[in-house]
Amino acid sequence: xxxxxxxxxxxxxxxxxxxxxxxxxxxxxxxxxxxxxxxxxxxxxxxxxxxxxxxxxxxxxxxxxxxxxxxxxxxxxxxxxxxxxxxxxxxxxxxxxxxxxxxxxxxxxxxxxxxxxxxxxxxxxxxxxxxxxxxxxxxxxxxxxxxxxxxxxxxxxxxxxxxxxxxxxxxxxxxxxxxxxxxxxxxxxxxxxxxxxxxxxxxxxxxxxxxxxxxxxxxxxxxxxxxxxxxxxxxxxxxxxxxxxxxxxxxxxxxxxxxxxxxxxxxxxxxxxxxxxxxxxxxxxxxxxxxxxxxxxxxxxxxxxxxxxxxxxxxxxxxxxxxxxxxxxxxxxxxxxxxxxxxxxxxxxxxxxxxxxxxxxxxxxxxxxxxxxxxxxxxxxxxxxxxxxxxxxxxxxxxxxxxxxxxxxxxxxxxxxxxxxxxxxxxxxxxxxxxxxxxxxxxxxxxxxxxxxxxxxxx
Amino acid sequence: xxxxxxxxxxxxxxxxxxxxxxxxxxxxxxxxxxxxxxxxxxxxxxxxxxxxxxxxxxxxxxxxxxxxxxxxxxxxxxxxxxxxxxxxxxxxxxxxxxxxxxxxxxxxxxxxxxxxxxxxxxxxxxxxxxxxxxxxxxxxxxxxxxxxxxxxxxxxxxxxxxxxxxxxxxxxxxxxxxxxxxxxxxxxxxxxxxxxxxxxxxxxxxxxxxxxxxxxxxxxxxxxxxxxxxxxxxxxxxxxxxxxxxxxxxxxxxxxxxxxxxxxxxxxxxxxxxxxxxxxxxxxxxxxxxxxxxxxxxxxxxxxxxxxxxxxxxxxxxxxxxxxxxxxxxxxxxxxxxxxxxxxxxxxxxxxxxxxxxxxxxxxxxxxxxxxxxxxxxxxxxxxxxxxxxxxxxxxxxxxxxxxxxx
Numbered sequence: 001x002x003x004x005x006x007x008x009x010x011x012x013x014x015x016x017x018x019x020x021x022x023x024x025x026x027x028x029x030x031x032x033x034x035x036x037x038x039x040x041x042x043x044x045x046x047x048x049x050x051x052x053x054x055x056x057x058x059x060x061x062x063x064x065x066x067x068x069x070x071x072x073x074x075x076x077x078x079x080x081x082x083x084x085x086x087x088x089x090x091x092x093x094x095x096x097x098x099x100x101x102x103x104x105x106x107x108x109x110x111x112x113x114x115x116x117x118x119x120x121x122x123x124x125x126x127x128x129x130x131x132x133x134x135x136x137x138x139x140x141x142x143x144x145x146x147x148x149x150x151x152x153x154x155x156x157x158x159x160x161x162x163x164x165x166x167x168x169x170x171x172x173x174x175x176x177x178x179x180x181x182x183x184x185x186x187x188x189x190x191x192x193x194x195x196x197x198x199x200x201x202x203x204x205x206x207x208x209x210x211x212x213x214x215x216x217x218x219x220x221x222x223x224x225x226x227x228x229x230x231x232x233x234x235x236x237x238x239x240x241x242x243x244x245x246x247x248x249x250x251x252x253x254x255x256x257x258x259x260x261x262x263x264x265x266x267x268x269x270x271x272x273x274x275x276x277x278x279x280x281x282x283x284x285x286x287x288x289x290x291x292x293x294x295x296x297x298x299x300x301x302x303x304x305x306x307x308x309x310x311x312x313x314x315x316x317x318x319x320x321x322x323x324x325x326x327x328x329x330x331x332x333x334x335x336x337x338x339x340x341x342x343x344x345x346x347x348x349x350x351x352x353x354x355x356x357x358x359x360x361x362x363x364x365x366x367x368x369x370x371x372x373x374x375x376x377x378x379x380x381x382x383x384x385x386x387x388x389x390x391x392x393x394x395x396x397x398x399x400x401x402x403x404x405x406x407x408x409x410x411x412x413x414x415x416x417x418x419x420x421x422x423x424x425x426x427x428x429x430x431x432x433x434x435x436x437x438x439x440x441x442x443x444x445x446x447x448x449x450x451x452x453x454x455x456x457x458x459x
Numbered sequence: 460x461x462x463x464x465x466x467x468x469x470x471x472x473x474x475x476x477x478x479x480x481x482x483x484x485x486x487x488x489x490x491x492x493x494x495x496x497x498x499x500x501x502x503x504x505x506x507x508x509x510x511x512x513x514x515x516x517x518x519x520x521x522x523x524x525x526x527x528x529x530x531x532x533x534x535x536x537x538x539x540x541x542x543x544x545x546x547x548x549x550x551x552x553x554x555x556x557x558x559x560x561x562x563x564x565x566x567x568x569x570x571x572x573x574x575x576x577x578x579x580x581x582x583x584x585x586x587x588x589x590x591x592x593x594x595x596x597x598x599x600x601x602x603x604x605x606x607x608x609x610x611x612x613x614x615x616x617x618x619x620x621x622x623x624x625x626x627x628x629x630x631x632x633x634x635x636x637x638x639x640x641x642x643x644x645x646x647x648x649x650x651x652x653x654x655x656x657x658x659x660x661x662x663x664x665x666x667x668x669x670x671x672x673x674x675x676x677x678x679x680x681x682x683x684x685x686x687x688x689x690x691x692x693x694x695x696x697x698x699x700x701x702x703x704x705x706x707x708x709x710x711x712x713x714x715x716x717x718x719x720x721x722x723x724x725x726x727x728x729x730x731x732x733x734x735x736x737x738x739x740x741x742x743x744x745x746x747x748x749x750x751x752x753x754x755x756x757x758x759x760x761x762x763x764x765x766x767x768x769x770x771x772x773x774x775x776x777x778x779x780x781x782x783x784x785x786x787x788x789x790x791x792x793x794x795x796x797x798x799x800x801x802x803x804x805x806x807x808x809x810x811x812x813x814x815x816x817x818x819x820x821x822x823x824x825x826x827x828x829x830x831x832x833x834x835x836x837x838x839x840x841x842x843x844x845x846x847x848x849x850x851x852x853x854x855x856x857x858x859x860x861x862x863x864x865x866x
Contacts, residue, residue, distance in 0.1 A: 044594065045556070046592055048757075048840050049594075050594055056651075056654065057601030339704065381707065459658050459704060
């Protein structure tokens with residue numbers, strides 16, 4: 001505009017004013033026309049004239065190879081599951097379809113501020129006091145029996161910083177500090193379960209009373225206590241119960257009173273509280289011997305669904321996880337011009353396998369390779385975790401199915417014009433749940449078979 | 460002499476504006492799905508209120524791009540600067556539904572002046588054709604009972620950047636030529652929001668074309684008789700095609716198919732009679748589209764015809780004969796487009812009226828033209844477009860070439 005306004009005479013100035021008003025008019029028109037270019041979506045007139053260059057079809061004929069994989073180990077220590085779900089899991093459960101599972105839980109106690117005890121202080125009793133975490137798996141109506149043992153070796157994480165479902169620390173089965181039989185009430189958060197350990201408590205009491213070196217500092221105290229393991233004491237246990245693993249809700253409590261106390265005076269306590277959450281872990285046992293998965297073991301870590309009655313097993317905590325690969329996808333490249341616009345993985349749970357338990361939902365997917373490594377949660381193009389949507393057919397029990405959108409996985413794998421058929425997907429629970437719950441699922445692979453549904457565009 | 464430089468800047472600036480706008484879309488019609496789209500007639504400015512008539516009219520108040528010989532009519536002292544805008548409401552009617560939309564845009568920018576007694580020059584930019592459509596369609600997903608919404612859209616068009624000269628051979632005979640640089644881009648695309656794909660076929664077009672014009676004037680007492688002739692030899696446009704497919708948020712360039720776009724041979728004749736400030740004219744124009752083939756099996760081409768009639772009447776009374784005089788204009792147009800779609804010829808008819816209003820002193824004029832018309836037919840599942848267009852043409856005159864003695 002500066003160029004336009006350099007006119008010196010009156011005539012030229014008025015001309016540039018005219019130009020300025022022109023600009024305003026143009027701008028208004030450009031604005032109006034831009035607005036008018038926003039097209040109404042419902043405009044359908046002209047439909048008959050268009051010649052479509054694109055064709056979209058659904059292909060679901062590509063083979064999906066389903067198998068059950070046994071992972072070497074999964075971390076179960078507090079650091080993995082710290083998001084409020086860390087828990088002591090103890091008990092066992094037997095099932096002919098899923099196999100039997102059991103859990104022992106290892107943990108350590110902290111170093112408390114001990115009170116000064118006098119000759120008048122009288123020891124009464126001691127117990128491990130546990131609080132229900134509201135998690136349970138199995139039949140909680142039967143009598144449970146659990147026990148507590150002291151470890152012979154102090155718990156410490158391995159070089160990875162974790163402890164696993166397969167980790168263990170030595171203790172003597174026959175040397176039990178205490179045990180308890182009870183009818184579990186897992187949903188009653190204010191109910192405690194106390195395992196009396198009076199003899200063990202008494203020994204500790206003496207050490208505290210005489211201010212032994214062992215109780216003088218945290219180091220020597222933890223060398224003395226080393227750690228504990230909660231065990232399932234009866235083979236007839238048919239539930240696994242969760243207890244909170246935090247300093248407020250798990251402790252070894254010593255009860256005492258003073259000789260000169262009034263009869264109705266309240267009892268005094270010494271609480272040696274749960275500590276070192278990263279050292280807490282659950283050791284998991286499983287037994288598949290009476291199931292179709294009986295061949296799955298540490299040396300035979302993957303079995304195709306065809307060898308296990310056309311089904312695959314997911315068992316949280318045990319590291320048993322279904323895997324899919326897509327062995328025939330390379331033949332997509334027989335076609336020159338195509339795009340996969342959407343890819344869905346669809347499967348049904350085995351009928352009748354979820355009458356007692358709720359189907360786990362949502363499920364998560366994990367990137368895997370030919371060594372069956374769990375290489376991180378599968379994400380979509382926006383970077384969010386891919387999770388399943390579950391449709392439950394309550395009426396006919398026919399059409400219950402899980403669906404995953406795995407477009408990003410498929411298109412990324414296709415992007416270099418080569419489909420690596422070793423690149424697979426593990427079907428699991430959310431990682432923290434997989435490490436802290438016994439969620440399970442049987443995937444059907446025959447009626448109907450697991451499917452990859454491709455929305456396939458040619459142009 | 461910085462004023463011509465100044466006006467050159469102006470035209471460049473407006474041209475850029477127009478180009479920006481042209482890459483969006485000027486008019487919209489699903490009929491523009493074929494070839495270069497809807498062919499815009501060359502009548503600018505005041506001819507828009509006279510059915511587009513103007514082959515035999517001389518350029519007086521504005522640039523008459525229809526016939527390059529007409530530029531000789533410019534006032535020898537004035538520079539004409541002209542801007543054409545329009546707003547158009549169209550309702551699209553099939554046998555069972557009606558839909559409407561509004562479009563508005565810049566149609567042309569032009570200027571003209573007379574550098575010598577016999578020579579007149581004009582340059583500017585206007586559109587040759589526009590593509591603008593957006594059609595939604597339900598397409599089946601093969602291998603299922605499902606359908607999905609697919610959108611076909613087209614945009615762009617061809618612009619004409621022109622430099623015209625007219626030469627007075629004798630007192631009665633004027634010859635003219637427009638050297639036209641045709642350029643633009645046309646995009647046809649197919650997409651689905653649901654499945655996130657877009658198949659886009661973008662063609663850039665360009666070439667130089669020449670329009671020739673002749674005007675012969677006979678003056679008999681108070682009556683002036685003009686005959687105008689126009690011709691262009693036709694041209695094949697150079698094209699560059701870029702096809703891409705966008706899917707899963709990535710773009711892939713495809714080996715493209717080439718398209719051929721041709722400008723047809725064009726013949727036109729116009730007659731005009733003028734007395735004082737009154738004038739009447741008729742045009743006939745023929746474009747030889749018949750031998751230009753389009754690959755679309757639905758489309759058959761024929762030669763296009765345009766006939767139009769226009770009248771201009773000055774206001775009576777006080778200002779008659781002065782620069783404050785108002786001109787009233789009336790006209791009608793009938794044209795048979797080059798398209799026969801599915802055996803149905805696509806024809807255009809309209810009536811128009813308007814006025815040339817002097818504003819802000821003597822030399823500037825706003826030409827308003829209102830056009831009401833129809834295009835197309837409802838036969839064979841096609842549709843008829845009923846449209847109402849307001850053409851606004853702002854014409855500035857400035858005595859840039861007048862040398863003032865007191866300067």
